Amino acid sequence: MKTQWVALRRLVRIANGGTPTPESDNWNGEVPWATPVDLGRANGFSLNETERNLTTKGALSGSTIAPKGSVLLSTRAPIGYAAINDVPMAFNQGCKALIPRDGISAPFLRYSLAHVGPQLQSMGQGSTFLELSASALASVKIPLSSTKVQTQIAKFLDRETAQIDELIGKQELLIKLLGEKRQAIITHAVTKGLNPDAPTKRSGAPWLGEVPAHWDVVGSRRIFRERGERARPDDEQLTASQVHGIISQAEFVATTGNRVTSVIKGEEILKHVEPNDFVISMRSFQGGLELSRIQGKISSAYVMLVPTPGIDVEYFRWLFKSDRYISGLQSTSNLVRDGQALRFANFAQLRLPVPPIQEQEAIDAWIREKLAVMDKLQKPVLLSLDLLRQRRAALISAAVTGKIDIQEGGFEA
Structure with a gap:
Protein backbone atom coordinates (compact mmCIF):
# COMPACT_ATOMS: atom_id res chain seq x y z
CA MET A 1 0.00 0.00 0.00
CA LYS A 2 1.44 3.37 -1.05
CA THR A 3 1.87 5.74 1.90
CA GLN A 4 3.48 9.16 2.03
CA TRP A 5 4.25 11.32 5.05
CA VAL A 6 2.65 14.76 4.90
CA ALA A 7 2.78 17.72 7.32
CA LEU A 8 -0.49 18.42 9.11
CA ARG A 9 -0.55 21.99 7.81
CA ARG A 10 -1.31 20.56 4.37
CA LEU A 11 -4.11 18.30 5.61
CA VAL A 12 -6.02 20.33 8.19
CA ARG A 13 -6.78 23.83 9.36
CA ILE A 14 -5.65 24.29 12.95
CA ALA A 15 -7.73 26.52 15.23
CA ASN A 16 -6.92 27.74 18.74
CA GLY A 17 -9.47 27.74 21.55
CA GLY A 18 -10.16 30.06 24.44
CA THR A 19 -12.02 30.73 27.68
CA PRO A 20 -14.64 33.48 27.89
CA THR A 21 -14.75 35.96 30.76
CA PRO A 22 -16.69 34.78 33.83
CA GLU A 23 -19.80 36.92 33.23
CA SER A 24 -22.93 34.81 33.62
CA ASP A 25 -24.21 35.51 30.13
CA ASN A 26 -21.19 33.65 28.69
CA TRP A 27 -21.86 30.38 30.51
CA ASN A 28 -24.41 27.57 30.91
CA GLY A 29 -25.79 27.82 27.40
CA GLU A 30 -26.18 25.17 24.73
CA VAL A 31 -22.72 25.20 23.14
CA PRO A 32 -20.50 22.35 24.44
CA TRP A 33 -17.07 23.60 25.58
CA ALA A 34 -14.30 20.99 25.54
CA THR A 35 -11.27 20.96 27.83
CA PRO A 36 -8.41 18.44 28.12
CA VAL A 37 -10.44 16.76 30.88
CA ASP A 38 -13.32 16.16 28.46
CA LEU A 39 -10.93 14.90 25.78
CA GLY A 40 -9.31 12.56 28.28
CA ARG A 41 -12.65 10.88 28.91
CA ALA A 42 -13.38 10.57 25.18
CA ASN A 43 -9.81 9.89 24.04
CA GLY A 44 -9.82 7.85 20.84
CA PHE A 45 -13.57 8.10 20.40
CA SER A 46 -16.26 10.72 19.73
CA LEU A 47 -17.39 13.61 21.93
CA ASN A 48 -20.79 15.27 22.02
CA GLU A 49 -21.20 16.37 25.64
CA THR A 50 -18.84 18.32 27.90
CA GLU A 51 -18.68 19.20 31.59
CA ARG A 52 -19.44 22.86 30.91
CA ASN A 53 -21.34 24.69 28.20
CA LEU A 54 -21.15 28.20 26.81
CA THR A 55 -23.78 30.50 25.48
CA THR A 56 -23.47 31.46 21.83
CA LYS A 57 -22.28 34.87 23.02
CA GLY A 58 -19.59 33.31 25.19
CA ALA A 59 -18.44 30.98 22.42
CA LEU A 60 -18.18 33.76 19.85
CA SER A 61 -16.55 36.31 22.15
CA GLY A 62 -14.07 34.18 24.05
CA SER A 63 -13.63 30.83 22.34
CA THR A 64 -13.77 29.13 18.93
CA ILE A 65 -16.42 26.78 17.58
CA ALA A 66 -15.09 23.75 15.72
CA PRO A 67 -17.45 22.40 13.05
CA LYS A 68 -18.90 18.94 13.48
CA GLY A 69 -16.45 16.24 12.38
CA SER A 70 -13.29 18.03 13.48
CA VAL A 71 -10.63 16.34 15.59
CA LEU A 72 -10.08 18.06 18.93
CA LEU A 73 -6.61 17.54 20.38
CA SER A 74 -5.39 18.39 23.88
CA THR A 75 -2.18 20.36 23.59
CA ARG A 76 -1.46 20.87 27.28
CA ALA A 77 -2.17 19.18 30.59
CA PRO A 78 -1.65 16.68 29.01
CA ILE A 79 -0.67 16.61 25.34
CA GLY A 80 -2.21 14.02 23.02
CA TYR A 81 -5.84 13.28 23.88
CA ALA A 82 -7.90 13.27 20.65
CA ALA A 83 -11.61 12.92 19.91
CA ILE A 84 -13.96 13.70 17.05
CA ASN A 85 -16.70 16.17 17.93
CA ASP A 86 -20.10 14.87 16.82
CA VAL A 87 -21.66 18.33 17.19
CA PRO A 88 -20.34 21.88 16.70
CA MET A 89 -18.20 22.48 19.77
CA ALA A 90 -16.23 25.27 21.43
CA PHE A 91 -12.99 24.44 23.23
CA ASN A 92 -10.54 26.07 25.59
CA GLN A 93 -6.91 27.11 25.16
CA GLY A 94 -5.70 23.71 26.31
CA CYS A 95 -6.98 22.22 23.05
CA LYS A 96 -6.72 22.77 19.33
CA ALA A 97 -9.16 21.86 16.58
CA LEU A 98 -7.87 20.07 13.50
CA ILE A 99 -10.43 20.73 10.79
CA PRO A 100 -9.88 18.25 7.93
CA ARG A 101 -9.48 19.55 4.40
CA ASP A 102 -11.21 17.80 1.48
CA GLY A 103 -10.17 14.18 1.11
CA ILE A 104 -9.04 13.75 4.72
CA SER A 105 -10.93 11.27 6.88
CA ALA A 106 -11.42 12.50 10.46
CA PRO A 107 -11.39 8.96 11.94
CA PHE A 108 -8.16 8.19 10.07
CA LEU A 109 -6.70 11.49 11.29
CA ARG A 110 -7.59 10.61 14.88
CA TYR A 111 -5.83 7.24 14.56
CA SER A 112 -2.81 8.88 12.93
CA LEU A 113 -2.54 11.33 15.84
CA ALA A 114 -2.49 8.34 18.19
CA HIS A 115 0.40 6.93 16.16
CA VAL A 116 2.44 10.14 16.48
CA GLY A 117 1.34 10.72 20.09
CA PRO A 118 4.81 10.18 21.61
CA GLN A 119 6.26 12.69 19.14
CA LEU A 120 3.61 15.26 20.05
CA GLN A 121 4.37 14.84 23.74
CA SER A 122 8.12 15.20 23.17
CA MET A 123 7.54 18.52 21.39
CA GLY A 124 5.77 20.13 24.36
CA GLN A 125 7.56 23.08 25.92
CA GLY A 126 7.07 25.19 29.03
CA SER A 127 8.45 25.78 32.51
CA THR A 128 5.14 25.59 34.42
CA PHE A 129 3.36 23.03 32.22
CA LEU A 130 4.16 21.51 28.84
CA GLU A 131 2.29 22.90 25.85
CA LEU A 132 2.34 22.08 22.15
CA SER A 133 2.22 25.18 19.96
CA ALA A 134 0.13 25.46 16.80
CA SER A 135 3.25 25.90 14.67
CA ALA A 136 4.90 22.80 16.12
CA LEU A 137 1.72 20.80 15.62
CA ALA A 138 1.41 21.97 12.02
CA SER A 139 4.92 20.69 11.27
CA VAL A 140 4.19 17.13 12.40
CA LYS A 141 4.00 14.64 9.54
CA ILE A 142 1.51 11.78 9.47
CA PRO A 143 1.20 8.83 7.05
CA LEU A 144 -1.30 9.53 4.30
CA SER A 145 -3.04 7.25 1.80
CA SER A 146 -5.91 7.78 -0.62
CA THR A 147 -9.28 8.76 0.82
CA LYS A 148 -10.64 5.29 0.08
CA VAL A 149 -7.79 3.58 1.92
CA GLN A 150 -8.07 6.05 4.84
CA THR A 151 -11.71 5.02 5.25
CA GLN A 152 -10.85 1.31 5.01
CA ILE A 153 -8.12 1.63 7.62
CA ALA A 154 -10.37 3.56 10.01
CA LYS A 155 -13.16 0.98 9.72
CA PHE A 156 -10.70 -1.87 10.21
CA LEU A 157 -9.29 -0.21 13.34
CA ASP A 158 -12.75 0.59 14.68
CA ARG A 159 -13.55 -3.13 14.52
CA GLU A 160 -10.25 -4.51 15.78
CA THR A 161 -9.64 -2.00 18.58
CA ALA A 162 -13.19 -2.47 19.89
CA GLN A 163 -12.22 -5.94 21.10
CA ILE A 164 -9.09 -4.64 22.81
CA ASP A 165 -10.97 -1.66 24.26
CA GLU A 166 -13.46 -4.01 25.91
CA LEU A 167 -10.61 -5.79 27.70
CA ILE A 168 -8.97 -2.47 28.59
CA GLY A 169 -12.27 -1.25 30.03
CA LYS A 170 -12.50 -4.23 32.37
CA GLN A 171 -8.95 -3.70 33.65
CA GLU A 172 -9.52 0.04 34.07
CA LEU A 173 -12.68 -0.63 36.07
CA LEU A 174 -10.74 -2.93 38.39
CA ILE A 175 -8.03 -0.28 38.83
CA LYS A 176 -10.69 2.34 39.54
CA LEU A 177 -12.23 0.15 42.24
CA LEU A 178 -8.83 -0.46 43.80
CA GLY A 179 -8.14 3.28 43.64
CA GLU A 180 -11.42 4.04 45.42
CA LYS A 181 -10.54 1.50 48.11
CA ARG A 182 -7.10 3.10 48.43
CA GLN A 183 -8.61 6.56 48.87
CA ALA A 184 -11.11 5.26 51.41
CA ILE A 185 -8.27 3.80 53.49
CA ILE A 186 -6.33 7.08 53.43
CA THR A 187 -9.28 9.40 54.02
CA HIS A 188 -10.73 7.44 56.93
CA ALA A 189 -7.38 7.09 58.69
CA VAL A 190 -6.37 10.76 58.45
CA THR A 191 -9.79 12.12 59.44
CA LYS A 192 -11.12 9.50 61.88
CA GLY A 193 -8.01 7.82 63.26
CA LEU A 194 -7.39 4.13 63.87
CA ASN A 195 -9.60 3.51 66.92
CA PRO A 196 -13.24 2.99 65.84
CA ASP A 197 -14.37 3.24 69.48
CA VAL A 354 -3.85 17.57 64.40
CA PRO A 355 -3.70 14.21 66.22
CA PRO A 356 -1.05 13.72 68.93
CA ILE A 357 2.35 13.24 67.29
CA GLN A 358 2.56 9.54 68.22
CA GLU A 359 -0.82 8.99 66.60
CA GLN A 360 0.25 10.87 63.48
CA GLU A 361 3.20 8.49 63.16
CA ALA A 362 1.01 5.44 63.82
CA ILE A 363 -1.48 6.53 61.14
CA ASP A 364 1.33 6.92 58.63
CA ALA A 365 2.69 3.44 59.41
CA TRP A 366 -0.79 1.88 59.20
CA ILE A 367 -1.55 3.48 55.84
CA ARG A 368 1.78 2.34 54.41
CA GLU A 369 1.09 -1.25 55.52
CA LYS A 370 -2.41 -1.29 54.03
CA LEU A 371 -1.36 0.30 50.76
CA ALA A 372 1.49 -2.18 50.34
CA VAL A 373 -1.16 -4.92 50.17
CA MET A 374 -3.17 -2.87 47.68
CA ASP A 375 -0.09 -2.37 45.52
CA LYS A 376 0.48 -6.12 45.31
CA LEU A 377 -3.09 -6.63 44.13
CA GLN A 378 -2.82 -3.83 41.60
CA LYS A 379 0.54 -4.77 40.08
CA PRO A 380 -0.64 -7.63 37.80
CA VAL A 381 -3.66 -5.58 36.71
CA LEU A 382 -1.43 -2.68 35.70
CA LEU A 383 0.86 -5.05 33.83
CA SER A 384 -2.07 -6.54 31.91
CA LEU A 385 -3.40 -3.07 31.11
CA ASP A 386 -0.01 -1.92 29.86
CA LEU A 387 0.28 -4.94 27.55
CA LEU A 388 -3.21 -4.32 26.13
CA ARG A 389 -2.40 -0.66 25.47
CA GLN A 390 0.85 -1.62 23.77
CA ARG A 391 -1.04 -4.11 21.61
CA ARG A 392 -3.59 -1.46 20.66
CA ALA A 393 -0.90 1.14 19.85
CA ALA A 394 1.05 -1.37 17.75
CA LEU A 395 -2.06 -2.30 15.79
CA ILE A 396 -2.88 1.34 15.07
CA SER A 397 0.68 2.13 14.03
CA ALA A 398 0.87 -0.88 11.73
CA ALA A 399 -2.42 -0.04 10.07
CA VAL A 400 -1.94 3.70 9.48
CA THR A 401 1.63 3.24 8.21
CA GLY A 402 0.64 0.56 5.71
CA LYS A 403 2.38 -2.36 7.39
CA ILE A 404 -0.95 -4.20 7.39
CA ASP A 405 -2.49 -4.54 3.95
CA ILE A 406 -6.14 -4.18 4.80
CA GLN A 407 -7.36 -5.60 1.47
CA GLU A 408 -4.82 -8.36 0.85
CA GLY A 409 -5.03 -9.44 4.48
CA GLY A 410 -8.71 -10.16 4.09
CA PHE A 411 -9.71 -7.13 6.16
CA GLU A 412 -11.41 -5.09 3.47
CA ALA A 413 -14.09 -2.93 5.05
Missing part, protein backbone atom coordinates in the same frame (compact mmCIF):
# COMPACT_ATOMS: atom_id res chain seq x y z
CA ALA A 198 -12.79 6.63 70.19
CA PRO A 199 -15.26 9.34 71.28
CA THR A 200 -15.80 12.01 68.63
CA LYS A 201 -16.55 15.73 68.50
CA ARG A 202 -17.55 18.25 65.89
CA SER A 203 -14.49 19.62 64.18
CA GLY A 204 -15.98 22.99 63.27
CA ALA A 205 -14.66 22.47 59.74
CA PRO A 206 -17.39 21.65 57.19
CA TRP A 207 -15.02 19.64 54.98
CA LEU A 208 -13.81 17.53 57.90
CA GLY A 209 -16.93 16.57 59.88
CA GLU A 210 -16.47 14.81 63.22
CA VAL A 211 -13.01 13.86 64.51
CA PRO A 212 -11.75 11.96 67.56
CA ALA A 213 -12.44 14.03 70.65
CA HIS A 214 -8.78 14.14 71.72
CA TRP A 215 -7.58 15.63 68.39
CA ASP A 216 -6.93 19.32 67.94
CA VAL A 217 -8.41 21.18 64.96
CA VAL A 218 -6.49 24.35 64.21
CA GLY A 219 -6.11 27.01 61.56
CA SER A 220 -3.66 26.12 58.80
CA ARG A 221 -1.49 29.13 59.60
CA ARG A 222 -0.74 27.73 63.05
CA ILE A 223 1.19 24.77 61.66
CA PHE A 224 2.32 26.00 58.22
CA ARG A 225 3.78 29.26 57.00
CA GLU A 226 4.46 30.43 53.48
CA ARG A 227 8.09 30.33 52.33
CA GLY A 228 9.00 33.58 50.60
CA GLU A 229 12.66 32.84 49.90
CA ARG A 230 13.93 33.33 46.37
CA ALA A 231 15.97 30.68 44.61
CA ARG A 232 19.61 30.25 45.63
CA PRO A 233 22.43 30.21 43.07
CA ASP A 234 23.15 26.50 43.56
CA ASP A 235 19.51 25.36 43.53
CA GLU A 236 18.57 22.67 41.01
CA GLN A 237 15.49 23.27 38.85
CA LEU A 238 12.54 21.21 40.10
CA THR A 239 9.25 20.16 38.52
CA ALA A 240 5.91 19.55 40.26
CA SER A 241 3.86 16.63 38.98
CA GLN A 242 0.73 14.94 40.30
CA VAL A 243 2.17 11.63 39.10
CA HIS A 244 5.83 11.95 40.11
CA GLY A 245 5.65 14.50 42.93
CA ILE A 246 8.43 17.07 43.32
CA ILE A 247 11.43 15.86 41.32
CA SER A 248 14.35 17.45 39.53
CA GLN A 249 13.63 18.73 36.07
CA ALA A 250 16.33 16.44 34.70
CA GLU A 251 14.69 13.40 36.29
CA PHE A 252 11.29 14.49 34.98
CA VAL A 253 12.61 14.72 31.42
CA ALA A 254 14.40 11.37 31.73
CA THR A 255 11.31 9.66 33.19
CA THR A 256 8.64 11.08 30.89
CA GLY A 257 10.60 11.88 27.73
CA ASN A 258 9.00 15.33 27.70
CA ARG A 259 11.01 18.44 27.04
CA VAL A 260 10.78 21.37 29.44
CA THR A 261 11.79 24.94 28.70
CA SER A 262 14.37 26.06 31.28
CA VAL A 263 14.13 29.55 32.73
CA ILE A 264 17.09 31.63 31.57
CA LYS A 265 15.91 35.23 31.84
CA GLY A 266 14.11 36.22 35.00
CA GLU A 267 15.50 33.31 37.01
CA GLU A 268 15.59 35.57 40.06
CA ILE A 269 11.81 35.23 40.40
CA LEU A 270 12.03 31.46 40.98
CA LYS A 271 11.36 30.24 44.52
CA HIS A 272 13.49 28.16 46.88
CA VAL A 273 12.24 24.77 48.06
CA GLU A 274 13.51 22.82 51.08
CA PRO A 275 13.02 19.14 51.94
CA ASN A 276 9.70 18.66 53.80
CA ASP A 277 8.14 21.75 52.20
CA PHE A 278 4.68 21.19 50.78
CA VAL A 279 4.07 22.70 47.34
CA ILE A 280 0.79 24.15 46.10
CA SER A 281 1.05 23.64 42.34
CA MET A 282 -1.06 24.51 39.30
CA ARG A 283 -2.98 21.24 39.71
CA SER A 284 -3.37 21.11 43.49
CA PHE A 285 -7.09 21.75 43.18
CA GLN A 286 -7.31 18.39 41.38
CA GLY A 287 -4.78 16.23 43.18
CA GLY A 288 -3.78 17.86 46.44
CA LEU A 289 -0.45 19.17 47.66
CA GLU A 290 2.97 17.69 46.93
CA LEU A 291 5.65 16.99 49.54
CA SER A 292 9.19 17.81 48.46
CA ARG A 293 11.97 15.45 49.50
CA ILE A 294 14.70 17.58 47.91
CA GLN A 295 16.10 21.11 47.84
CA GLY A 296 15.88 23.21 44.72
CA LYS A 297 14.05 25.99 42.91
CA ILE A 298 10.62 25.99 41.32
CA SER A 299 8.19 28.17 39.42
CA SER A 300 7.17 31.44 41.06
CA ALA A 301 3.56 30.47 40.33
CA TYR A 302 3.77 27.88 43.10
CA VAL A 303 3.47 28.31 46.86
CA MET A 304 5.77 26.63 49.37
CA LEU A 305 4.49 25.69 52.83
CA VAL A 306 6.92 25.28 55.72
CA PRO A 307 5.73 22.94 58.52
CA THR A 308 6.28 23.92 62.14
CA PRO A 309 8.38 21.61 64.34
CA GLY A 310 6.52 18.89 66.20
CA ILE A 311 4.32 17.54 63.40
CA ASP A 312 4.80 14.49 61.23
CA VAL A 313 4.96 15.59 57.58
CA GLU A 314 4.14 12.05 56.48
CA TYR A 315 0.74 12.22 58.16
CA PHE A 316 0.03 15.55 56.46
CA ARG A 317 1.24 14.14 53.15
CA TRP A 318 -1.59 11.62 53.34
CA LEU A 319 -4.07 14.23 54.57
CA PHE A 320 -3.29 16.61 51.70
CA LYS A 321 -3.83 13.80 49.18
CA SER A 322 -7.15 12.63 50.66
CA ASP A 323 -10.35 13.07 48.67
CA ARG A 324 -12.01 14.93 51.50
CA TYR A 325 -9.21 17.49 51.83
CA ILE A 326 -9.08 18.05 48.05
CA SER A 327 -12.85 18.65 48.04
CA GLY A 328 -12.39 21.15 50.85
CA LEU A 329 -9.63 22.90 48.93
CA GLN A 330 -11.86 23.14 45.87
CA SER A 331 -14.58 24.76 47.98
CA THR A 332 -12.31 27.69 48.86
CA SER A 333 -12.73 29.27 45.43
CA ASN A 334 -15.37 29.41 42.73
CA LEU A 335 -12.73 30.56 40.25
CA VAL A 336 -10.77 27.31 40.17
CA ARG A 337 -11.10 26.14 36.57
CA ASP A 338 -8.89 25.52 33.62
CA GLY A 339 -5.70 25.12 35.65
CA GLN A 340 -6.00 28.34 37.65
CA ALA A 341 -3.58 28.21 40.58
CA LEU A 342 -4.59 28.08 44.21
CA ARG A 343 -2.89 30.54 46.54
CA PHE A 344 -1.86 30.53 50.18
CA ALA A 345 -5.11 32.34 50.99
CA ASN A 346 -7.05 29.30 49.73
CA PHE A 347 -4.94 26.93 51.83
CA ALA A 348 -5.35 29.11 54.91
CA GLN A 349 -9.16 28.92 54.77
CA LEU A 350 -9.21 25.25 55.84
CA ARG A 351 -8.81 24.21 59.45
CA LEU A 352 -6.69 21.09 59.84
CA PRO A 353 -6.89 18.07 62.16
